[in-house]
Every structure is written in structure tokens, then in C-alpha cells.
Amino acid sequence: MRASVANQDLVMVGGGHSHALALRMLAMKPEPGLRLTLVSPDSLAAYSGMLPGLVAGHYRLEETHVDLRRLCQASGTRFVRARVTALDPAARRLTLDDGSTLEYDWLSLDVGATPDLETVPGAAEHAVPVKPVSDFHRRWRALLADLDHRTDELAITVVGGGAGGTEMVLAVARALIEQGLAARLSLVTAGDLLPGYPRGVRLRMARRLADAGVRLRTHARVQRVDAGRLTLGDDTLDYDFLLWCTGVKAAPWLAASGLPCDGSGFVRVNEHLRSPADERVFAAGDCAAFPGDLPKAGVYAVRQARALAHNLAAAVAGRRLRTYRPQKRFLSLLSAGDQDAVGSRGVGPGVAGPWVWRWKDRIDRRFMARFDEPLPAMTAAPADSAPYCAGCGAKVGAGALSEALAPLRPFAREGVEAGLHQADDAAVLNWPAGQRLVQTLDYLPAFLDEPYLFGRVAALHSLSDLYAMNATPHSALATVSLPRHHPRLQGRDLQRLMAGAVAELNRARCTLVGGHTIEGPELAAGFTVNGAAAPTALWHKSGGQAGQTLILTRPLGIGIQLASLMRGQAHGPWLDTTLDTMLAGNGPARDALAGLTDTRPGACTDVTGFGLLGHLLEICEQSAVDARLDLDAIPLLPGTLALVEAGVVSTLKPANDQVLARCEHRGVAEDDPRLAALTDPQTGGGLLFSIDRERAAAALAALRRHGLHATQVGELTVKNHKAFATLTLHGDGPC
Incomplete structure (x- = not known):
């Protein structure tokens, strides 16, 4: 993803009403050089005014929630799906529930409040x-x-x-x-x-x-x-x-941070919504303790948004801040269940009836409609007058590099004689005797502007080829391209990316032994990974036999879902499921299959850039067999077909669709949207393998024990063409 040049980070924690509106305002009038990041544990943020209507059945879930991923995509804001567990204002650092840290220059808090269940026993x-x-x-x-x-x-x-x-x-x-x-x-x-x-x-x-x-x-x-x-x-x-x-009570990490808080743990702020003890920290909504002890009501959070957006931009630029003055009276409309409501402005008998509910409904829908309106993306800071160097001049500075790598604690594998912390010019490995070196390389441009998550996916995607061949990961070299930002921000990005990557490499007991970093137009990363395997233990694409069952370990649709993100059409919960699927990795699938005592896969591959059909065709060609797929059995990620029907597909689709000319369609229409999923490129896709029919049930059971919902999707058949393999697609029930 292409990034604007930035020199300061504003991190907004929480997707409450104030932040959702403030993000829109900051996008409409962006501050040059300021990079925005929103941290929230959920992709959907509830609008409290419509929650009773959701329970009553008047609204769908999507109508009552702001899609934070879509809002961030539209406003040029990074989105980090995580929960904050600690705040260190002195270090300007947040700790997240995934174990990573996130540094900031400016911080805004809108994390709301939660019902206090601790005061009553039980x-x-x-x-x-x-x-x-x-x-x-x-x-x-x-x-x-x-x-x-x-x-x-x-x-x-x-x-x-x-x-x-x-x-x-x-x-x-x-x-x-x-x-x-x-x-x-x-x-x-x-x-x-x-x-x-x-x-x-x-x-x-x-x-x-x-x-x-x-x-x-x-x-x-x-x-x-x-x-x-x-x-x-x-x-x-x-x-x-x-x-x-x-x-209600506040999140405990607010008071634990040392920031001044009230007796319930809510962050004290002054008339500018700024912490009196730290000029770089702002707070709004229910988590803020404003002078005068405002009630915890969403109407105040909505009104605070304008002052908050102005003051955040003004503080960054050194301009004068605006005073927030809470309204003395406001319109209160209470839902009464059956499309009925009671309203007042704090005095008098008020008004009531279905017409009041219709009034409330129009106000609520108008509020939510703001977040579906197109927004201008954040603009870049003024361009640096000096041209950027290429060649070795494009390397990331030594200071930013050393600070980013210093906290990393890569798994220490025996046999690594020189690695990341030896500062030699190359890694030195003592290779196990009698083992084959299995080596592969993958390199990806970032599909979202969140370095920690992207680092995890990039590492898992690179490791996948080793797992597809039943090799044990041994060591890895990283190649990283960082966008051109201030060196302080580059160091933060590199540290988060490599922290995510090392978390997955360590989980795989794979030692990071070195790498290379450059500046470039966009965030990108890849890994050269080395694996070890006994010659007789390796799995290949050439081992398939007619009559064997085909099993797929993960649903399809990753490329389509990522394309929706690039187009600004992503649906938060669908994308969350997609990312969780990508982060599952193929290590558990390999362990499950390697643990089968009396059988092994005939042929195996991971489903990645060429899509399911493209990689299945490789198995057929290498194994001299044909294949038959049951289209009705192919698992898909939520929302995939809806996106295809809306015209959302990967840019690699036309090239991948060429494999359809090698397919016989039996009961499958040429325009069936499921065909797009079969040729969809997968980043971090699952394993596809063949196994003897009588052992398929044991393989599926082993995969389930490892937490995988694998699916039997077809079978390999006798080759009946002289020159080409043929794939038969069935759409009328099991093969």
C-alpha cells in the first residue's frame, strides 16, 4: 500500500462516537505529515442510540454499527485490531493484547466504559x-x-x-x-x-x-x-x-498508566479535552472525566468530536486549541419498544408516540449515513526537495535499523554459528548430516498498512512452502521495504513488522539469521526460509495416484476479500475472518498429516497465487493424473460470493482464469460465481493434498484434532488425455 510521507504518529485508541466522527473531520482537512492509526478490538463499533432498536428487531446489525475498517480505509488511517492492555505515557508506548507494542507522538483515547460487575458479589x-x-x-x-x-x-x-x-x-x-x-x-x-x-x-x-x-x-x-x-x-x-x-467502570489500564483519573478510573481532561498532566494525550467520550462530571451519554461524545478533531490537528501544528463547552440541555429520545419513543429537552412533560420514534429513526439513520459517504484520502506532506537515492543509498538508516532490531529475540536454533546479532556479513549455518536443504523465497507488497499483522502473514506465507513439502523450518533471512517517512517512524514500522514476523518464526522454531532493508514507495516484506527434511520424508506434487481423495485444509476467497479492501468495499467482519484464516498458518496441518503413522499424502501443495485450480493442475501434470472437484463442497470465506456478484475480484483473476479452459463443467454454468473462487489467488492459503481413499477419514480426524476444519473436495482420476491434464468440475452434489 502506498503511503504518504509522515513525520508524526497520532494513535487513536477506541472506536467510539467521538473518534469515528473525528476521523472523518481529520480526513476532510488533513494535517500534513501526520499519520493516523486507530486501535480497536472490534471492526464494528456500535452506535448506542440504535442498540435498543437492534434488540427489538427494527434494525440489522450492520445498520447499527460503524464499520471501522471501511472508515479507516476511506480516511487513510491505519487500523490495528487489538485491545490495549497498558499505556506508558513517559515512553509514549502502548502495549497490545497480542504482545506487541505501539509507539506514538500524540494519543487520543475514546475507549468508552463498561458495566461495573465487580461491586455486586456474583x-x-x-x-x-x-x-x-x-x-x-x-x-x-x-x-x-x-x-x-x-x-x-x-x-x-x-x-x-x-x-x-x-x-x-x-x-x-x-x-x-x-x-x-x-x-x-x-x-x-x-x-x-x-x-x-x-x-x-x-x-x-x-x-x-x-x-x-x-x-x-x-x-x-x-x-x-x-x-x-x-x-x-x-x-x-x-x-x-x-x-x-x-x-460503569473504566478500563483498568487507564489509571494504571499514571495519568490523572477520577475515582472511577476515567481520564481527567481539561476544557480542551487534554490531559492536564500530559499535553500529548487527549480523551473524549465516556472514558474522559470532564470538569463538572458530565453524565456518560453519547450525545456529549458526538458534540465533543468537532473540538477533539480541531485540537488534535492544532496541537500537532502548534496552533491555538478550541474550548469544548458541553450543552446544558439536549434532546433526549428514548426508545419504547414498539416503534414508539418518548422525547424531552430536560424540562416539561415531553412528547411521545410513533411519530417521535420516526423522528428518532431519521436522526439515527442520518448519523450512520455519514460513514457511508465518500471521503478524500489523507494527503501527503509537502515533498522533500532532495531526490531519494537508489542503490545502496536506499538502505534504511543504521540508527533506525539498530533500534528496531534490538528488542527482537529470535528463536536460538542449534547449528546457527553466525546470525542476526553477530553483525557478520553473512549467516553461517552448520547443516544437519543426512538432511536435505529445502529452500524457498516469498516477497509480498503489503495488503494493509499494519506492520505487525503484515509481518506475521509474510512470515507464515513464506513458511507455507516448507510445510507443503514436509520440511522442518530451520532459519530465515528477511527482505523488507519501508515507505519513506521520518526515520523515527520508519524504526517504529520496522520494529512492529519484525516483531510480528519473529513471533511466527519463533512459533515455528525457525531462527531469523539476518536480512536486508531498503526504502521504497510502499511497505513490502518477504523471507528466504530454509528447511530440513530426510530425503524419504519429503512430500511432492508428483506423488498423486488415481483414486486418491483430495482434501483442502482452508476456505477460499482470500484474494477476493483483499481486493475488496483495496477498493474500499471491505466489510469488517468478513475481513476479520479472512485475516484470522491467514494467520492460522499451515504448520498445524503439516503436523497433523506428518503424525499419521500408517500413511502419508500422495501429493501435496499449498494453495497460493495460482488459486486452487492452478495448483491442482500442477499436481495433475506432475502426477500424470486428472482430477474431479465437487464445487458444492468447496469451502468459502464469508461474503466471498456476495463480493464476486458485486464485481470484486483480484487483478490476477484474468491470468488465473486461463486454467478454466482445461476444465470440463458438469452441471456448472459458465458464469457461476463460485468459479471465481477456484481461480482466486490466495495469500496464506491452505494445503491441498491427496490421500488414499480409505485413509481420508483418519486424515480429516487428525486435522480436526489440530483445530482445522478441512474438507474433502474431490478425487484424482485416471488420466485420459495424452497431452494435458483435465479437471472436471461437478456442481450437482458429491463426486
Whole structure:
């Protein structure tokens, strides 16, 4: 991916309302030389205003969430899917849950708040919090599915009588009606219903609770939660499903960072949304403790976005900051379940009815529509007047290089006499006696601007060829191209890329022994990897025999999914699944097959750039056989067919499609979108191997024990052409 020249890093942690809007604003008026990175554990960020409507069944999941990957792609922002576990302001460094670190020059925090389950004994073990929304929504859908198969009436209890709990229990009531299901509903609150709201709003919502059959328990503080039972002072309340919507707490790493925080652990900020103790740290949304103790409400986060975006850019450039002044009153629209809502501006009786819900619906949809509108990409900083050197002058500077490599701890393999830390001109290896040297090279331009993840994929992709031949990884040399940024930023990129690569090389017990770095127009990396194998243990493409079963260890569609990313049409959850698939590696598949005691693959290859059909054709040609594939059995990544039907395919597709001329189509239309998946180039694809039919079940079982969902996709057949191998595609059931 081509990068703009940058000299400072702004890292934004969390995909809350403030950050989602601020990213759009920064993209519309980019600050030259500033590189943006967004860190979030999820690709989808929930819009809190539509969550009750999602539960009630008024909206689909996609309508209620901001696709952060797509937003980052549109705004020229790096996206790191990870959870922050520690912050060191002095070192300007974040630690992520994947074990990597991320350094910054400027930091903005919008990580929200989570329900506090620790203050009530047993709540953490038995209650379902509304956040994270992804986990809550999964458990809610599971409950609906369970209710659909039960004949007894379940008790569903919501704890928390504020806006969130009241809207949620009414949404639950509506969803049950829509599904034709029955349950006993209770809303429990330690004080009055909807504290802080006008009396008219509270009366209207209480009436709607009664109409929905919700039993309201006010002034009932939960003292203990046991399995199936709440203790409320001298009383108890039984439940089958307990939803927790009261009290919030901050992420513990905020207070642990040493930044000034309030009593609940939220980061204190001044009127500029800036930490009073660290001018390089800003915070907004629920995680920020603003002077005056603002309520934790999304309406404040939305209004803070403009001030936050202005102040981040201004701080970087040394300009004057803008004061954020929270509104004294704001429009509050509460969902009441059945496309009904109650609204107020903090005073008076308020308004209510279906027309208020339609008003709220228009406002919410208009807010979400902003994130589907095209955005200008971040522009480059002014070009350096000095031309960039080629040849050895393109090497990355020694300072940036040494700082990036110093923390690496590559696996120490016996027999490496000179490697990464010896500073010799070449690596020196003492090769095991009686072993064959199996050597391969792969080099990839980055498909996304996240060095740590890309480093992992590049290493796994290079190791894949060794696994396809049953060789044991031994050592590796790296080749890396870094975009032209400030040397400090180059060092950060190189450190993250190599940290990701070394994590995978170490997992494979493969020693990094050296490498080479240059500056270039885009991030790219590859590895020359060495493997060892006994001559008789090697697997080849030439060992296939007619009658053997074909097994594929991983779904197809990686190239199509990456093409959607390049075109700005990626769907976050689909891409997350794709990346997780790529990061699985082929080591477990090789270990599973190598562990079979009384058989071995006939032929084996990894499915990469030429697609499934291209690599299968190589097996057929080398083994002098034909093949028959069951198109209905080919596993595909989620969303792959939808993307193909939308016209999204890899640029390598036309070249790979030439293999289709070698195929007989039986029951498969020429325009079947599944054919695009068969020729789709795979980065980090799975293994394709043949095995004796009577041993196929044992191989599949071994792969499952190693966590792989491999699939039987066809068979090798007797060659019936003199000059060319023939592939037969069946689309009418198993071969």
C-alpha cells in the first residue's frame, strides 16, 4: 500500500462516537505529515442510540454499527485490531493484547466504559453486560434461539433503571412479541425509574413498561447475584437470563498508566479535552472525566468530536486549541419498544408516540449515513526537495535499523554459528548430516498498512512452502521495504513488522539469521526460509495416484476479500475472518498429516497465487493424473460470493482464469460465481493434498484434532488425455 510521507504518529485508541466522527473531520482537512492509526478490538463499533432498536428487531446489525475498517480505509488511517492492555505515557508506548507494542507522538483515547460487575458479589459470574455489544448480541441471539425450542416460560430480568436499562427491557419485550415467544420480564433499579428525567417522561415510560407486562421493582438494590436468583435486601427474585445495565467502570489500564483519573478510573481532561498532566494525550467520550462530571451519554461524545478533531490537528501544528463547552440541555429520545419513543429537552412533560420514534429513526439513520459517504484520502506532506537515492543509498538508516532490531529475540536454533546479532556479513549455518536443504523465497507488497499483522502473514506465507513439502523450518533471512517517512517512524514500522514476523518464526522454531532493508514507495516484506527434511520424508506434487481423495485444509476467497479492501468495499467482519484464516498458518496441518503413522499424502501443495485450480493442475501434470472437484463442497470465506456478484475480484483473476479452459463443467454454468473462487489467488492459503481413499477419514480426524476444519473436495482420476491434464468440475452434489 502506498503511503504518504509522515513525520508524526497520532494513535487513536477506541472506536467510539467521538473518534469515528473525528476521523472523518481529520480526513476532510488533513494535517500534513501526520499519520493516523486507530486501535480497536472490534471492526464494528456500535452506535448506542440504535442498540435498543437492534434488540427489538427494527434494525440489522450492520445498520447499527460503524464499520471501522471501511472508515479507516476511506480516511487513510491505519487500523490495528487489538485491545490495549497498558499505556506508558513517559515512553509514549502502548502495549497490545497480542504482545506487541505501539509507539506514538500524540494519543487520543475514546475507549468508552463498561458495566461495573465487580461491586455486586456474583454479578460478574452470572450477569450479561450490554458491553461489549458484540458479545451481548451473540448471547441475546442464542437466548432467542433457546426460547424458540422451549415450552416453559423463562424469567428475564434487567438490572438498571436508567435510560439504557429502561430502553433495553422494552426492546426485549418487543422482540419477544415479534418472535411469538413468552417470558416474564422484570426491571430492577436501586432508586427511582429514570433518575434525572422530567416527571412527565418517567410517567410515560412507566406506563409503557406496564403495558408491555414488565414488572418494575424500584428502590430495590441488588446485594448479591447467585445462579438463577437475585438478593434484594430481604427479598429475592428468580431469573433465567440476567442483563446488567447499571454502573460503569473504566478500563483498568487507564489509571494504571499514571495519568490523572477520577475515582472511577476515567481520564481527567481539561476544557480542551487534554490531559492536564500530559499535553500529548487527549480523551473524549465516556472514558474522559470532564470538569463538572458530565453524565456518560453519547450525545456529549458526538458534540465533543468537532473540538477533539480541531485540537488534535492544532496541537500537532502548534496552533491555538478550541474550548469544548458541553450543552446544558439536549434532546433526549428514548426508545419504547414498539416503534414508539418518548422525547424531552430536560424540562416539561415531553412528547411521545410513533411519530417521535420516526423522528428518532431519521436522526439515527442520518448519523450512520455519514460513514457511508465518500471521503478524500489523507494527503501527503509537502515533498522533500532532495531526490531519494537508489542503490545502496536506499538502505534504511543504521540508527533506525539498530533500534528496531534490538528488542527482537529470535528463536536460538542449534547449528546457527553466525546470525542476526553477530553483525557478520553473512549467516553461517552448520547443516544437519543426512538432511536435505529445502529452500524457498516469498516477497509480498503489503495488503494493509499494519506492520505487525503484515509481518506475521509474510512470515507464515513464506513458511507455507516448507510445510507443503514436509520440511522442518530451520532459519530465515528477511527482505523488507519501508515507505519513506521520518526515520523515527520508519524504526517504529520496522520494529512492529519484525516483531510480528519473529513471533511466527519463533512459533515455528525457525531462527531469523539476518536480512536486508531498503526504502521504497510502499511497505513490502518477504523471507528466504530454509528447511530440513530426510530425503524419504519429503512430500511432492508428483506423488498423486488415481483414486486418491483430495482434501483442502482452508476456505477460499482470500484474494477476493483483499481486493475488496483495496477498493474500499471491505466489510469488517468478513475481513476479520479472512485475516484470522491467514494467520492460522499451515504448520498445524503439516503436523497433523506428518503424525499419521500408517500413511502419508500422495501429493501435496499449498494453495497460493495460482488459486486452487492452478495448483491442482500442477499436481495433475506432475502426477500424470486428472482430477474431479465437487464445487458444492468447496469451502468459502464469508461474503466471498456476495463480493464476486458485486464485481470484486483480484487483478490476477484474468491470468488465473486461463486454467478454466482445461476444465470440463458438469452441471456448472459458465458464469457461476463460485468459479471465481477456484481461480482466486490466495495469500496464506491452505494445503491441498491427496490421500488414499480409505485413509481420508483418519486424515480429516487428525486435522480436526489440530483445530482445522478441512474438507474433502474431490478425487484424482485416471488420466485420459495424452497431452494435458483435465479437471472436471461437478456442481450437482458429491463426486
